[in-house]
Amino acid sequence: MKTLFLAFAALAVAAPVAQAQMSHDSGHGGMNHAAPAAEAISGTGTVNAVDPAKRTVNLTHQPIAALGWPAMTMDFAVAEGVDLGALKKGDKIAFTLSRGADGIYRIERFAHQ
């Protein structure tokens, strides 16, 4: 019985803390809605060509739901700091895009599938 009482006491103390954390999180959620450019946009595709000089990759990608893009073959700009040497024709990759201040979507990250 003593154990049960302690469990109830612990719940009574913990509950208000959990609620406070929830409202804190939903506050951040509201901020994200105001800035959709900060959301991660991910997709998958197959590499057709790599151009290290122009820092672009030609990909045949699957639809990108976050942008409403259909499947297509296109050149993607690649962000500074991304190692293009790790990519070659025929590689299947999962990638994350981010939109720069110039409005261009660049590959920020990728991983081989």
Ligand SMILES: [Cu+2]
């Ligand atoms: Cu595309």
